[in-house]
Amino acid sequence: MSTPRAENEGPAGWSVPVQVVRSPSGIEAWLIEDHTVPVVSLAFAFAGGAALDPPGQEGRATLLAALLTQGAGPHDTAAFASLLRERGVSLSFEAEREGLKGSLRTLAEEAEFASDMLALALAEPRFDAAAMERAKAQRLITLRREAEQPPTVAARRWWAEAFAGHPFSRPAGGTEDGVTAVDRDSLRAAREEQMRRGSLVVAAAGAIDSEALGRMIDRAFAASLADGLAPAVPDVPAPRPFGLTVVERDAPQAAGVFGHGAIAPEDPAWEAAQIANWILGGGGFSARLMTEIREKRGLTYGIGTSLLPFRGRGLVLGSVSTDNARFGETLAVLREEWRKIAADGPTADEVAAGKAFLTGSFPLGFTSTAQIASTLVGLRQLGRAPDWLSGRLARLASVTVDEAREVARRLFDPEALSVVVAGRPAL
Amino acid sequence: MTEIDRRTLLAGLPAAAAALAATPAVATARIAKPVYGAETFRLANGLTGVVIPMRRAPVVAHMVWYRVGGADEPAGLSGMAHFLEHLMFKGTPNIGPGEFSRRIAREGGRDNAFTGHDFTAYFQQVAADRLELVMSLEADRMANILLDPKDIEPERQVILEERLQIIENNPRARFRERLAASFYLNHPYGRPIIGWEHEIRAIPREALLAFHRRFYGPGNAILVVQGDVTTERVATLAERTYGAVPASTRVERRRPQEPPHDGERRLILRDARVREASFARLYPAPHAHASIETADALEVLSHLLGSGPASLMWKALVDPGLAATVSAAYGGDSVDPSEFGLYVSPRPGVAPEKLEAALDDLISRVLQDGVAEAEVARAVRELIAQAAFARDSLMGGARTIGAALAVDLPLDHVEYWPSRISSVTAERVTEAARTVLRRDASLTGWLVPAEARA
Numbered sequence: 001m002s003t004p005r006a007e008n009e010g011p012a013g014w015s016v017p018v019q020v021v022r023s024p025s026g027i028e029a030w031l032i033e034d035h036t037v038p039v040v041s042l043a044f045a046f047a048g049g050a051a052l053d054p055p056g057q058e059g060r061a062t063l064l065a066a067l068l069t070q071g072a073g074p075h076d077t078a079a080f081a082s083l084l085r086e087r088g089v090s091l092s093f094e095a096e097r098e099g100l101k102g103s104l105r106t107l108a109e110e111a112e113f114a115s116d117m118l119a120l121a122l123a124e125p126r127f128d129a130a131a132m133e134r135a136k137a138q139r140l141i142t143l144r145r146e147a148e149q150p151p152t153v154a155a156r157r158w159w160a161e162a163f164a165g166h167p168f169s170r171p172a173g174g175t176e177d178g179v180t181a182v183d184r185d186s187l188r189a190a191r192e193e194q195m196r197r198g199s200l201v202v203a204a205a206g207a208i209d210s211e212a213l214g215r216m217i218d219r220a221f222a223a224s225l226a227d228g229l230a231p232a233v234p235d236v237p238a239p240r241p242f243g244l245t246v247v248e249r250d251a252p253q254a255a256g257v258f259g260h261g262a263i264a265p266e267d268p269a270w271e272a273a274q275i276a277n278w279i280l281g282g283g284g285f286s287a288r289l290m291t292e293i294r295e296k297r298g299l300t301y302g303i304g305t306s307l308l309p310f311r312g313r314g315l316v317l318g319s320v321s322t323d324n325a326r327f328g329e330t331l332a333v334l335r336e337e338w339r340k341i342a343a344d345g346p347t348a349d350e351v352a353a354g355k356a357f358l359t360g361s362f363p364l365g366f367t368s369t370a371q372i373a374s375t376l377v378g379l380r381q382l383g384r385a386p387d388w389l390s391g392r393l394a395r396l397a398s399v400t401v402d403e404a405r406e407v408a409r410r411l412f413d414p415e416a417l418s419v420v421v422a423g424r425p426a427l
Numbered sequence: 428m429t430e431i432d433r434r435t436l437l438a439g440l441p442a443a444a445a446a447l448a449a450t451p452a453v454a455t456a457r458i459a460k461p462v463y464g465a466e467t468f469r470l471a472n473g474l475t476g477v478v479i480p481m482r483r484a485p486v487v488a489h490m491v492w493y494r495v496g497g498a499d500e501p502a503g504l505s506g507m508a509h510f511l512e513h514l515m516f517k518g519t520p521n522i523g524p525g526e527f528s529r530r531i532a533r534e535g536g537r538d539n540a541f542t543g544h545d546f547t548a549y550f551q552q553v554a555a556d557r558l559e560l561v562m563s564l565e566a567d568r569m570a571n572i573l574l575d576p577k578d579i580e581p582e583r584q585v586i587l588e589e590r591l592q593i594i595e596n597n598p599r600a601r602f603r604e605r606l607a608a609s610f611y612l613n614h615p616y617g618r619p620i621i622g623w624e625h626e627i628r629a630i631p632r633e634a635l636l637a638f639h640r641r642f643y644g645p646g647n648a649i650l651v652v653q654g655d656v657t658t659e660r661v662a663t664l665a666e667r668t669y670g671a672v673p674a675s676t677r678v679e680r681r682r683p684q685e686p687p688h689d690g691e692r693r694l695i696l697r698d699a700r701v702r703e704a705s706f707a708r709l710y711p712a713p714h715a716h717a718s719i720e721t722a723d724a725l726e727v728l729s730h731l732l733g734s735g736p737a738s739l740m741w742k743a744l745v746d747p748g749l750a751a752t753v754s755a756a757y758g759g760d761s762v763d764p765s766e767f768g769l770y771v772s773p774r775p776g777v778a779p780e781k782l783e784a785a786l787d788d789l790i791s792r793v794l795q796d797g798v799a800e801a802e803v804a805r806a807v808r809e810l811i812a813q814a815a816f817a818r819d820s821l822m823g824g825a826r827t828i829g830a831a832l833a834v835d836l837p838l839d840h841v842e843y844w845p846s847r848i849s850s851v852t853a854e855r856v857t858e859a860a861r862t863v864l865r866r867d868a869s870l871t872g873w874l875v876p877a878e879a880r881a
Contacts, residue, residue, distance in 0.1 A: 014485050036483040039819045070736075078736040082805065085735060088812030107815050130746070137774045138751045144702045148598050206819075250699065253591035284537075285516070285528035295525050298584025301592050321592045353533050360535010363484040364552050367821035 014363055018376065018386045021204075023214035025222040029202040030376045030386060031213055034369070040111050040206040041369035042104040042118075042216070043377040047199040049099040050172035051233040052190070059139060059174015060182050061095035064190045066135045068093045068102075071126040072117075080117075089114045091121065097172050098233055098310060099381055100194055104220075105370055108207040115219035122195060123224035127184050139179045146173075150255035150422035151319060157247050157420045158257040158317070162239035197221065199230040203376030206369035236313040241416040246425065254327040254423025258334065259317035260416040263407070265309035265382050271392070272399045272407040273307060273314070275354040279346045279404075280337065280412065281305025281318050286353060288341065292333050293320065299330045309382055316411060327425035335414060342412040345405030354404075359396050458849050461842035462817050463824045466658040470665060472674035473646025475832065478661045479653040479824040487654030488822040489561050490550040491569070492829040494649075495642035497620040498544040498682055498762065505615075506622015507630050507638055509542040510586060514635065515549065516540075517578040519571035524578050527564060534560060544616050545762045546833035552821060555655040562668040569648065570672045572639050574632055583627065590621050598698045602705060602874040609694045610709045610870045613683045616765055644675025649832045653825040680762055685711060688868035699877040704773055706782060707872040712767035712863050715759040715836060719847070722759035724859035725767060727851045729757040731798060731806035733769060739802070740769065743789040748774055749782050762834050767863050779873060790864050797857035811845045 019031040053060040069091055070077045084091055090105045091114070106114035146152040156171050163169040170178075200221065204213050238261045263273050274282075281289045281304050289303045305318035322330040346354070366372050379388055421427075468476045500507045518524040531538040536553035538561075551561040594600050604619050611617030621627070650669065652661045688711050715722040733740045733755025744750035752772045758765055773782045817823060831841045 034483055036481065037815075037818045039816055078741070081736040082809075085737075085809040086805065086812060088815060105816070105819075130748075133748070134745060134751065138772075140775060141703045141751050141772055145599065147702070148700045150596055252595045253588070255596070283532060285525060286532040291525070294585055296581065298581035299588070301585055301589035321588065321596065323588060323591060353529070357532045357535055360554060360557075361537060361552075362535075363486050363554065364537065364821070366484045367486065368819050370819070 016366060016389045018389055019210055020386050021210040021213050021217075023217040023222070025218045027197070027200070027202060027217050027221055029204055029213060029217050030380060031203070031208070031210060032205045032366070032372050032376065033209060034205065035207045037369070038108045038207045039369050040106055040108050040204060040208045040216075041373040042202065042204045042220070043101070043370070043373035044200060044202045045099040045101045045377050045381050046194050046196070046230060047099060047381075048194045048230040048233060049096045050170070050174075051098050051167040052194055052231060053167070053170065053174070053178065054186075056178060057182050057186055058170045058178030060178070060186055060190050061100055061194070062173050063135055063139060063179065063182050064187050064194075065093035065095045065100060066139070067127055067131060067187060068121050068125050070131040070135065071128055072120040073124045073126075075120075076126070076128065077131050084117060087113060089117060091118060095172055097168055101377070103370060103374065111208065111212070111216050112219060115216045118220040119224040122221070125191065127187050129184070132184060132187070136179055136182065139174060140176055143173065143176055143179065150249055150251045150253070151257070151321065153247055153249060154255045154257040154420045154422040155319070157245060157422070158259070158418070161242045161245055161420065162418060163237065164240065166234060166237055168236060192226070194230045195225055196228045196230050197225040198228050200225065201377055201380040203373050203380060205372035205376070236310050238313070239315065239418070242418045244418075244427075245420045246427070247420060247422040248424060249422045251423045252324065253321050254324045254421050254425040255319070255321045256327070256331065256419055256421045257317065257319050258417060258419040259305070259315060260413055260418055262307060262314035262316040262411055264312050264314050266312065267314075269403065269407045269410070271395045272403045273411050274358060275351060275396070275399055275404050276341070276346060276408040276411050277305055277307045277316060278354040278357060279350045280341050282307065283354065283357065286357070288337050289318070289334065292337055293330055297329070297333065299326055299333070303334075311382060324424050325426050327421065327423070328427045331419065331427065335417065338412055338417050339414040341408050342414055345408045348401045351399070351401045351404045355396055355399060359393050362393060458811060458814075458845045462814055462844060463828065463842060465824070465828055465838060465842065467838060468658065468662045468665075470645065470670050472670065472672055473644070473676060474665065474669050475649045476661060476665050477649065477651045477828055477832065477838065478656065478658040479651070479828065480657065481653055481818060481821070481824070482655050485555045485655050486552060486821060487555050487558050487652055487656050488550060488552050488825050489558060489565070490548055490651045490822070490825045490829050491565050492546050492548045492649040492651065492833040493642055494545075494647045494678060494680070494833050494835070495547055495638075496543045496545045497618060498615040499642065499680060500615065500618070500638075501634070504626060504630050504634055505618040506586070506620070506627045507634060508547055509620055509622065510583070510627065510630055511635050511638055512540050512542045512547050512549075513582050513586060514574055514579065515568050515572060517575065517582065518573050519567050520573065521567050521571065522564065524575070527568070530564065531561065536561065542620055544620060546830065548829060548833070550822065550825075558652070558656060558661070559664045559668065562664050566668040566672055569643055569645065569669070572643070574636055574639075576632055579632055579635075583630075586621065586627055587624065590624060590627065594619070594621065598701050598874065599705060601698070602696050602707075602872065605696055606694060606707055606709065606870070606872045609692065609872070610766060612685055612688065614685045614763060615682055616763065642678055645669055645672050646675040647678050649829060651825040651829045651832075653822060682763060684763065691867050692870045694870060694872040696872070696874050697877045698874060701874060701876050703775060704779060704876070705874040706771040706773060706779070708769040708786070709870045709872070710767045710863050710865065711868055712757060712759070712765060714761050714764045715840065716762075717764060720855060721859050721862065723847050723851050724855040725757045725759060725863065727803060727806050727810065727848065728798070728856050728860055729755040729767065730810055731802045731856070734806075734809070737805065739789060739793065740771070740786070744771060744782065744785055747785070749777050749785055750774060760831055760834055760836055760840075779875070783871070787866070793860055794864060798853055798860065800853040803851065803853045803856050807849055807851060810848050814845045
C-alpha cells in the first residue's frame with residue numbers, strides 16, 4: 001500500500017486552466033477546453049429565479065423553466081423535442097432560489113444547430129395553452145407527491161420558518177395555489193423581467209476553442225435577449241433561529257432538517273469552513289455525525305450537512321431520518337455533537353483528513369463536461385474571480401489547525417441550531 | 428429492476444435503460460465503432476478485468492462487480508445480498524470496521540456500493556496514482572471478510588431505517604415494491620432487494636458468511652477500471668493485488684423460473700398519504716439471453732411508446748389531457764426474463780377507467796396496425812444519438828459494462844449496441860409488441876388515495 005496523501009499535496013502537475021472568453025458581441029464566458037470527447041456543454045444562469053415570483057404566483061419561475069423547452073418559434077412541443085433529440089442535443093432549464101439556470105449539451109459538430117435552438121427557446125417560447133395546462137398539471141402532481149414525503153415537508157417548513165418575510169421562505173418549486181394562479185401573461189412577464197442580457201452569466205466546457213465558443217455564444221444569446229438587468233432580489237437576511245418545530249405527519253419514520261446561518265462565501269475563512277463542515281457532517285462515513293448516529297448507534301441510514309453558499313450569506317443545513325420512537329435519541333446526539341465541535345473544535349488529525357480529502361478529490365469534480373460547465377457557472381453566480389479554482393488547492397492546503405478550530409467556533413452555534421421534524425417523533 | 432445504494436437510492440431504471448441513458452453516435456461511420464473501446468484480461472485465479480481508458484483528468488473509477496444479487500438469496504432470507512454489501516465495510520483482520528471508507532477519503536477518494544437483483548458492485552473514484560491502494564483494499568475484503576457479530580446488529584438497525592426511508596416512507600416506492608411482488612409468480616425478482624422487514628430481522632451471521640464464501644471469489648467477479656490508466660498497468664496491479672486471492676470458479680445461477688402468466692391481474696393499493704393516483708402495467712418479457720433480436724426490438728418499442736413528447740403514449744394520453752406524464756421501461760440485460768412496463772400519472776380529476784381505456788385502445792392499435800416505419804426510424808435516431816456522450820463521464824462506461832458482464836452478456840453487447848439498434852426494423856418491433864403486450868398475461872396496478880376507488 002502507498003503512504004497516505006500528505007495534506008498539502010494536490011494532484012501532481014494537474015490544474016484547471018479557466019479561459020475568459022469574450023464573444024464578438026461582448027458576452028463574457030468562462031471556458032475549460034478539453035478535447036478528450038467531441039462534446040460541448042454550456043451552462044448559464046440569469047439572476048433572480050424563484051425569488052422574483054410575485055406573491056400569489058409561487059412557482060412562476062419553475063413553470064417558465066419548464067415551458068421554455070415546450071415549443072418555440074414554428075415548433076410545437078413534440079417537434080421541438082424531436083429536433084433536439086434526433087441530433088443528440090439536450091437542453092433544459094431549472095429555477096433555483098436566486099437564479100434561473102440552463103444547460104445545453106451537444107456534439108461539437110452540432111454546436112451551431114444547438115445554439116440556434118437555444119436562441120429560439122430564449123427568444124420565441126410559444127407558451128401554447130395546451131403546454132401551459134400540461135406543465136401546470138405536472139407541477140401540481142409533483143407538489144402533491146412531495147407533500148407525501150416527510151423529508152420534503154420538513155425542508156419546506158425549515159425555509160419558511162428561517163426566512164419568514166423574504167422570498168427564500170417560499171419553495172422554489174412553488175405552491176399549489178401559486179402554480180394554479182400562473183397564466184400565459186405572467187409567464188411572459190417573468191421572461192421579460194428575468195431573462196436579460198445584463199443578468200446572464202455563461203460558462204462552457206469541452207471540445208471547443210475560445211473563438212468557436214464566442215461564435216456559439218453570440219448565436220445563442222446576442223439577439224435572443226433584451227438588454228438591461230433583472231430586478232434586484234432583496235439581500236438574503238440572516239436566518240431566524242426558531243428552536244424546534246414538529247410538523248405532525250402519519251409516517252413510520254420521522255424526517256428532520258436542521259441548521260442555521262453560516263459564514264458567507266466571501267469570507268476569507270470559507271475554505272476552512274469547508275473543512276470544518278466535512279469533519280462534522282459533510283464527510284460521509286468520515287464525518288462525526290455519521291459515525292456517532294449511524295455507525296455506532298444504528299439510528300439512521302444517513303445523516304449529513306452541507307454548507308450552502310448564497311451571495312453574502314451562507315447556511316449550514318443538514319437532514320436525517322429515524323424511526324419515530326428513536327428520533328429523540330438522534331436529536332440528542334446531534335445537539336451534543338454540534339456543541340462539542342463548537343466548543344472543542346476538530347482534532348489535528350481530523351483537519352489533516354479533511355484537507356487530504358478536499359484537495360485529493362478536487363479533480364473528481366472535473367470528469368464530465370456538463371459538471372464542469374455547471375461548476376463554473378455556479379462560481380460566476382457567486383461573483384468569484386476566474387483564478388478562484390486554480391488557487392483552491394493552495395488555499396485549502398494553507399488552512400492551519402488553529403484556523404479550522406476558530407472557524408468551527410464561528411460556524412457551529414448550538415444555541416441557533418434550528419430543527420424541523422416531520423412525523424410523529426418521540427422527543 | 429431497481430438497485431439500491433449503500434447511501435442513497437439510485438434511479439430505479441432497468442439495466443438496459445440505464446445503459447441507454449449513458450450512451451450513441453450520429454454519423455453512420457461512428458455507429459460501427461465500439462462505444463468505449465474497452466480492453467479485457469483475465470487472471471489465473473479466474474478474475475475478469477476490463478479497462479476503459481479516459482484521460483480527461485488524472486483520476487480513475489475502480490469497480491468490482493460480483494455475479495450475485497438479491498435474486499440469488501435462499502428463500503426466507505430476502506435482503507441478504509444487500510446486508511452483506513453493507514457489512515463489507517465492517518472490516519477484515521487488516522482494516523478496522525468503518526476504516527475502509529475513511530481510508531479512501533483520506534486518500535482524496537470517494538467510495539460506495541450498490542446491490543441489484545443480479546449483481547453487487549463496489550466502487551471507488553480516486554487519483555490515478557492511488558489505484559493500487561484501492562485494489563489492495565478491495566482484494567482484501569474479497570478474501571478476508573470478518574463479519575464480527577458486534578458490527579452486524581447496529582448495521583441491521585441501519586438497514587431497517589433504510590427500508591423505512593426508501594420504501595415505507597415513500598408511497599410510490601412502496602407501490603413499486605408491492606407491484607413487483609405481485610407480478611412475479613415464482614421468480615425471486617419479485618422480492619425487494621432490501622428485503623422484507625421480518626426477513627431482514629432474521630438473517631443469521633452464518634448465512635451471511637456462507638453467502639460471501641460462495642459468491643465472493645475472483646472467478647465470480649469482474650473488475651472494471653475506467654480513467655487515466657493503461658490496460659497493461661491495470662493488469663500488472665491486478666496481478667499484484669487480486670492475484671493473491673485463492674482461485675474460485677464462476678457460480679452457476681439457477682433460480683426458480685416463472686410459469687406462464689395466465690390471466691389478467693390487478694393490484695389496487697390504497698394509501699391515505701396519497702392525493703394523486705399512479706398507474707402501472709407490467710407484461711412478462713424475454714431477455715437478451717433468450718433473443719437479442721427481440722430484446723433490441725423491445726428497447727426500441729419502449730422508446731417509441733413512452734419516451735418524450737413525440738412518443739405514442741404521450742400523443743394518446745398526454746396530448747388529450749388524460750395524463751400528466753408517461754413512460755415505458757424494459758430491461759433485457761438480466762440473468763432471467765423480466766418485465767416490460769408502462770407507467771402513467773393521470774391528470775388530476777381524470778377517472779382511472781377513462782385513462783386505462785385510452786391506453787388499451789393505443790395498445791390495440793399498435794398490435795393491429797403495427798408500428799410505422801417512421802416511428803421506428805425516429806426512435807432509433809434518438810436512441811443512438813446518445814452514444815457519443817457515453818464517454819463524457821468518469822464512471823458511466825464502467826457502470827454500463829460492469830452491469831452487462833455481471834449478467835453474463837459479452838462486452839460486444841455494449842460496444843456494438845448502436846449498430847444493433849440501428850438495424851431494428853418496424854417489422855421486428857411490431858412482432859416483439861405482439862409477443863409481449865398480451866393483456867391476458869399482464870398485471871395492472873393502481874396506487875390511489877385511501878378513500879378513492881379504482
